[in-house]
Amino acid sequence: MGKFSKVLIATDLDGTLLDSKKKIGAASLEAIRYFMSEGGHFTFSTGRLYQSFTGIADIVPYNAPVIFANGAQIVDLATTDLIYERPLEDDAIDICRDVLARFPGAAVELYAHKRSAVVQYNDISIKHMLDFKIEHTLFRTLEEFPRPWAKVLFTEETETLREIAEFIRERYKKATVCFSSKYFLEVFHSAVDKGTSTHKLAEILGISKDDIYTSGDQENDLALLKAAKIAFAPANALPSVKEQVDVILPDNDHDMMAALIAHLDKLY
Secondary structure: OOOOOOOEEEEOOEOOOEOOOOOOOHHHHHHHHHHOOOOOOEEOOOOOOHHHHOOOOOOOOOOOOEEEEHHHHHEEEEOOEEEEEOOOOOOHHHHHHHHHOOOOOOOOEEOOEEEEEEEOOOOHHHHHHHHHOOOOOOOOOHHHOOOOOOOEEEEEHHHHHHHHHHHHHHHHEEEEEEEEOEEEEEEEOOOHHOOOOOOOHHHOOOOHHEEEEEEEHHHHHHHHOOOOEEEEEEEOOOOOOOOOOOOOEEEOOOOOOHHHHHHHHHOO
């Protein structure tokens, strides 16, 4: 058994592990492989879903099930089967319909396991689908995309998304609403978050909460960071996120994960 045999690292992907070109630096790749060779469990806790992960699956090393949709799903990528899922309630369609009526410039992206859709494209959503290579269907109405939905993502300019967030929070209490970037507003079941599902995964793997380490950079990573024994953030993280962590790492363009694993190497 290696020195990290009972250790779990769960990291955010975009803006954290992945650099600005959606790659991982050589030093971080070497560090991750070392961590796993010593028995460590390495995975991701991300707002992405399976279908937006497949485009990068060949460049990111991992050896544990992956937490998708901000914690709404845990997927065994060896089989692509769901280990856990907590989707939005079916009546989430009503608040989404109200948002599109109130904010006609917004696009809404709908996600279920292995299925994606867009209703009411805008330029931000088109770029998102192209950049992340997400296979999807364009629907005219929300009703056309089968429920349940793992998550909903609204795209618009930041100030409009803030208004949408407040609009949803005032009218719908069954969902959590948070930013995953300045142009992306995530909506998912209020009972789930990245941290809760990280603890669930640790339980599945037989890992103590005292041996969980996490990293993230955005508002939707706060629960993930609170779930850790030691929480890390890259230097490019939001100021509000850096205030909540124990260690600030180099930014995501300068091998933050190599620095994180070097920190753990001194502890074990």
